[in-house]
Amino acid sequence: MKHLIAPSLLSADFLNLGNQIDLINNSNADLIHLDVMDGVFVPNISYGFPVISAVKRQAKKILDAHLMIVNPDNYIEKFAEVGVEMLSVHYEACTHLHRTIEHIKSLNIKAGVAINPHTSVNLLEDILEDVDFVLIMSVNPGFGGQKFIDRTFKKIEILNKLRHINSYNFEIEVDGGVDFSNYKNLVDSGVDILVAGNTIFKAIDINKAIDRLKFDI
Numbered sequence: 367m368k369h370l371i372a373p374s375l376l377s378a379d380f381l382n383l384g385n386q387i388d389l390i391n392n393s394n395a396d397l398i399h400l401d402v403m404d405g406v407f408v409p410n411i412s413y414g415f416p417v418i419s420a421v422k423r424q425a426k427k428i429l430d431a432h433l434m435i436v437n438p439d440n441y442i443e444k445f446a447e448v449g450v451e452m453l454s455v456h457y458e459a460c461t462h463l464h465r466t467i468e469h470i471k472s473l474n475i476k477a478g479v480a481i482n483p484h485t486s487v488n489l490l491e492d493i494l495e496d497v498d499f500v501l502i503m504s505v506n507p508g509f510g511g512q513k514f515i516d517r518t519f520k521k522i523e524i525l526n527k528l529r530h531i532n533s534y535n536f537e538i539e540v541d542g543g544v545d546f547s548n549y550k551n552l553v554d555s556g557v558d559i560l561v562a563g564n565t566i567f568k569a570i571d572i573n574k575a576i577d578r579l580k581f582d583i
Contacts, residue, residue, distance in 0.1 A: 368580075369553050369557060369558055369559065369560060369580070369583075370396035370397060370558060370559045370560070371394070371395045371396055371397070371559075371560055371562065371566075371576055371579050371580045372395070372396065372397035372398065372399040372430055372539070372559055372560065372561045372562070373390050373393075373395050373397075373398060373399060373561075373562060373563070373566045373567065373572075373576065374399040374401060374541070374561050374562065374563035374566075374567075375387075375398055375399065375400055375401070375421065376399075376400075376401040376412060376563055377563030377564045377566070377567040377568065378567050379567070383420075383421075384424060386567065387421060387424045387425055388424070389572050389573070390425075390427060390572075390576075391424075391425065391426040391427065392573075393572065393573050393576045393577075394573075394576055394577055394580050394581075395427060395566075395576050395580075396427065396428065396559075397427055397428045397429070397430040397452070397559070398421065398425050398427045398428070398429055398430065399430045399432065399541070399561045399563075400413075400418060400421070400429060400430065400431040400432065400450070401432050401434065401507075401541075402414075402418075402431055402432065402433050402434060402435060403434045403435065403507075404434070404435040404436060406435070406436050407434050407435050407436045407456065407458075407459055407507075408434045408507045415444060415448055418431070418445075418448050418450070419448045419449075422448055422449040422450075428451045428452060429449060429450045429451055429452070430450075430451070430452040430454075430539075430559075431445055431450045431452065431453050431454070432454050432480060432501060432541065433445075433453065433454065433455050433456065433459075433480075434456065434480075434507050435459065436459055437459075438455040438456070438459055438460065438466065439460070439462075439465075439466055439469065442466070442469055442470055442473065443473065445475070446473040446474075446475055450475060451475060451476065452475065452476040452478065452498075452499070453470050453475050453476070453477060453478065454477075454478030454479060454480045454499070454501045454539075455467075455470070455478075455479065455480065456479075456480045456481070456482070457479050457480065457481050457485055457489065457490065457493075458481070458482055458485060463479065463493055464492075464493060464496060467479065467493065467496050467497055468496070471496075471498075476498040476499065477496075477497055477498050477499075478497055478498060478499040478500060478501050478539065479493055479497050479500055479501070480500075480501035480502075480503060480541075481500070481501070481502060481503060482503050482506065482507060483503055483504070483505070483506055483515050483517075483518070486521075487500075487502070487521050487524050487525045487528070488524065490525075491528065494528060494529070494532070494534050494536060495532070495534060497536050498535075498536060498537065499536050499537040499538070499539050499558075499559065500525060500536055500537075500538055500539065501539040501540075501541055501561075502518060502521055502522065502525070502538065502539070502540050502541070503541055503542050504518040504540050504541065504542035504543050504544070505541075505542030505543050507542075512542060512543055513543050514542060514543025514544065514545070514548055515542070515543070518540065519551065519552075519555055522538060522540070522552070522555045522556055522557060523555060523556075525538055525556075526538065526555065526556035529556075537558035537559055538556055538557050538558050538559070539557070539558065539559035539560075539561060540552055540557050540559070540560060540561065541561035542561075544560050544561060544562045544565060544579075545562070545564075545565045546565065546578065546579075549562075549579050550582075550583055553583055560579060562575075562579060565579070566579075
């Protein structure tokens with residue numbers, strides 16, 4: 367599979383959000399990544415359902431929501447109602463992770479599990495057969511513009527090995543510090559979905575930045 371590009375809306379200009387979404391609609395990006403934060407699981411607050419609903423009305427790309435919140439089970443059906451097509455919950459936030467993943471999938475949404483930088487991918491062995499994708503956080507979640515944590519490559523290597531040994535079909539997504547210095551190595555390591563915020567939205571030409579991440583491999 368050709369790797370996918372998911373611009374992170376957290377880095378967009380919120381005073382011109384409609385225009386920013388149109389730029390993504392008309393680009394070669396594949397997804398729109400939504401970082402949903404509650405100020406409890408992570409030390410920041412992003413946006414809620416009114417904004418996501420507005421984004422859905424204008425977006426022509428798949429919406430990929432990453433829940434950095436406590437008690438995600440309380441909101442899964444609402445995310446389905448607003449039209450999210452991919453939904454990831456944190457391993458660290460789910461007491462009954464298998465049940466949560468099954469709930470998401472029952473609503474015809476691709477289900478993913480996300481892990482923080484300190485969490486070992488080996489802890490996911492009993493859920494990998496059930497998920498559609500694994501989101502590896504390559505920075506500490508909560509804020510955009512952070513520096514990529516290099517040991518993420520080791521985690522990708524382990525996860526990719528587990529995928530091949532067991533013939534699993536999940537995709538690997540990486541979020542945090544993805545830029546022009548590391549994206550090629552990430553793809554070579556087995557990453558299927560690159561989430562990029564500042565690298566795309568702070569670029570002089572958003573379309574050129576997306577094309578470079580997608581095609582210049």
